[in-house]
Amino acid sequence: MRGNQQRGLLDVRGRDVVFVWGDQGSDVSVGRVDDGLGGSVFVGIRDWTADTFSDQPEPVDYLVDGSIEMGVPGVVAAMGDTGKSFAMLDLCRRVAFGSGPLARPVFGGRVVKSGSAVFLTAEDAYKTVHRRLHDMDPTGARFSEKGERLLVVPLPDAGGVQAFWQLGKDGMLETDAWKRLGDQLASIDDLALVCIDPLASFAHAPVNEDPAAGAFVTASLARAAAQTGASVLVAHHMRKTAKPVETLAEAREAIRGTTALVDGVRLAYALWPAEEKRAKAVCKELGRPYSPGCIVLGGIVKANGAARRVVSTYARNGFGLLEDVTADLKAAAPKQDDTLEALAFAIANAAAAGQPFTKTGASGLYQQRHRLPEPLKTMGRNRLESLADNALDAGEIVAAIAKGNTPKWLDVRGGQFAEGYGEFQPGASS
Template sequence: MNNWTPYLDFNDAGGQQEFSSVAEQHHEKEEIKARLQSQIESVLYHLLPAGKVRHGQFFIGDVEGNPGESMKVELTGEKAGVWYDHAAGSGGDILDLWARSRGMDTRTQFRDVMDDVRGWLGESVRLPPVSMQPTQRREPPMDELGPHTGKWDYFDTNGQLLVCVYRYDPPGRRKEFRPLDVRTGKWQSPAVTPLYNLPGIMQAAEVVLVEGEKSAQALIDAGIPATTSLGSKGQINRADWSILQGKRVIIWPDRDKAGWEYAQLASQAARNAGVREVSILTPPEGKSEKWDAADAVAEGMDVRAFIHHALRQEPKGRKRRIRLMDWTLDRYEGPPPHREWLIEGVLPLGVPGMFAAIGGAGKSMLLMDLAAKVALSESGNPIPLEALGGPIVPATGTAVMLTAEDDHAEVHRRLFEVLPGRPNPKRLIIVPMPNAGGTLPLISMSREGPILSEEFHDIREELLEIPNLRLVVIDPLQNFAGGDVNSDPAAGALFFSGLGRIAAETGATVLATHHFKKNSGKTIGTAAEAREAIRGTTALVDSGRWSYALWEVEDSEAKKVCKLIGQRFQRESVYRGAVVKSNWPTDKTVRIYARNPNSGLLSDRTMDLERLGSKQPELMDLLVTAVGNAASGGQPYTKTGGNGLYERRSELPDDLRSVGRDRLVHMTDLLLQLGKIVLCVAGDSKLKKYLDVPDGEFAVGVGQFQVGAGSQSHSIQGGE
């Protein structure tokens, strides 16, 4: 290893007249270093934003901040901040790293280094010398956006740098802005954003407010006190407008719709801050769209004369979104409106929801079948079509499906299998995205976070033009999200907020398909477990107002179902399905679906199974009650074995005691398939063998065994 000293010796630093002694200098160095070490990751991302943390160390290309991994920095213990560049053969401690990355020398500029650090830590210090002004700072590393094409610095009233905003103009793409929060070292806007040019407008009685740093700086260079807020109009309420209190504010908007909207929002924010007066300039006629103050300066316009003589408009009064007195009790008099359904008792009209299952279960085909049946339904039809365990309400309407995973040929094949008739072609719209230009992101990520995309607004406008729209299917959610809806609660909530807006405006049901989490080895046995298995944060499921889930039945149980309905068993052929979340009373029966071996479509076979038990409905009900009572008493049955129903038949109701073993097992199998009872894990058992009702204590995992008279042996023996 090359010779280097990890901790610098400042004892021989020259030219530092401020220190009365070497001991005092050493004390300050150690105090500052300890404070930097206590927030080491923030320090490093501030100095070297292209770095990465891995295995407890920080990696970067070099001390200049270029991407790479030849230089590493320790993150923990007493060595926090100690760095070594293997390529250059040099290193030091955190103070030396600070100085080197900022283009300074710790021996000859020790006081400047200390002032710079203290400024970042939030202490009041003298303004940095010319060599340390933001224009001299290291440029940010380039990525797919290329080099930045503009840079603007936001200072506080004392001249301390707060935020740097970089502009990028990548070829063939829209301009992008990236703010760097200097205090935290993170590439994001602060929680509360400053106005631009605070030192320059602090003493001004009149300030010109524009949209964007480029326009503001153009006016500042022309000698006019000007400012802007950081970010788009969506961030206006995050800005601190207090410095404008008591001032006259003139807003110079860009000449377009967005510019006028910004001016209106900014005028309200300025009023709330207590400005003396606010007005909006009217851009001159004949100018191109998006013309702004920067264009005026570039054209050589006498901008000072324009500001003082141009026509002005008074800002519109802010329209209240809600007036509380409009929603008093008399708005709710009389009988409430009837709920309208798409599928009677199962799925209402006008709601956003989710349809979830594992990959390959057949959810896309099942919803294509639903869309086809909605398109086939006619008002007044006495024999309604059925889907998802209920009758589709007879009504004339249109169904739309956007599918990202199937191309035109596959959609054609699937329609051939599922269409039970020929609807009016205009009433069934299925768009295979691979043949329509690829995925369509309905939300996108901006520097403010997730936002509804232009594509969302385009498709929304088209959907609004469709008369009698009843169903919209988005398949699958992830391909249309454009953001990380699985891990980002805000993205998931916004996605369903957008779907909810479409549902409210069109009156249609809007469903998005989604996947389960990757297999964790745990078999899903109940509707509650199926809900927990849906991929993503809980906010994702909660954001939709209705969720339906499909989960596969274990092979041993699937074989029994196939035998009961007279169908040859095949792998992935039997599923259970149920409404697992709704904001209103719905039919939450757990239904049995079997795959049609010819079409591949899952068909609801619940009624077929119930018919098999129709000769003994009273006995079936008695058996469900007996299973629930035994479990609630802490002595659950198993299907067979020492705790088996037949073995403990003396505890069953009188009408069940005479039922033979085979018939009792057959009845139990039917009830399990119908979801009226479930198998549970309990005690030391790792197998699902104990019986309970779906919402019983053992079913939800909180049941406790109790030893009772006459059944002591039952509570500790096994079974199947």
């Protein structure tokens, strides 16, 4: 940055997006590029020399550690009757009421931000929302001051669903309902999360077939996230596949519609039912009865930036909410897509169970390789320890010193040992 110039201020004028520059806010037009929406963007390219980026970069600001960033648009995709709406409501509850360090992960990590959360549901009526909040909140946090931070709007009982985006005679447009919502969101000082469920009810346009429509909607979501500073998540559907989904790549391919929807957001998290054999194995290991649809798998299938890309296992609790039980599993743990992620997954589970690994020594990865999943358990010492070094360098895992102990124990960011409150559990480590 040179002189007193200011960057990053956006002035939306009709369908044009103008970057405002200069001491007095004068526009400097040295280049015009298509913004993809029929308008143009004015950029001062000479102001963006490499020395602009000489300071230390700001750390990633997470809503859910290692998973969902603050201020970004995202998609939560799932097949029908998987439980995504309930899970998104639970995420809103945790953000609004606060989430303790011992709470189970949700959407791949631990909630690390608190603030107001808005949940708009086009499908669930007041009675359904009421039952779910009652089941999720046995301590009555919603009756305290924090209750004002959770805003749940069951649209079937609140005037009905209104389109936020629609296809007009001159192309895609944002409706007055979306603009009025934006005004209300802007008035919430501590807004941290907005969930819109489902996308199809609010987009009166062929977002599944037309890439331009999908790109328009995701650009609109991105602007809302940027202007409010909140994470903005929309629920979307996955199509049923000929064979069970096993990997994150397969889950991404199963998200309904054009690739513009996934490409246009910063984050996509998928949830899909485990196939019957795997589900029964998980239930057996957990000591729970099996029923169809009781076990669900999930993970980040797209992220613009660092993210913990592991397949998590969810089990429905007594009132139907998905709970992350990944740390409770060994034999029935889901297969991971790559060795680095598989190592982080194994280290996270071991630390959560109170029996963390070290890189070397008696508790080291190689010495305790019988506790690792394939193909890690068959790796040689040098390759396994080198993989751990790579994971440490990439920030996928961290080294922590437990109270009263000198060895460095391995954990993932946000884990109990990483946060300094880990407790060792006695017993067999197999």
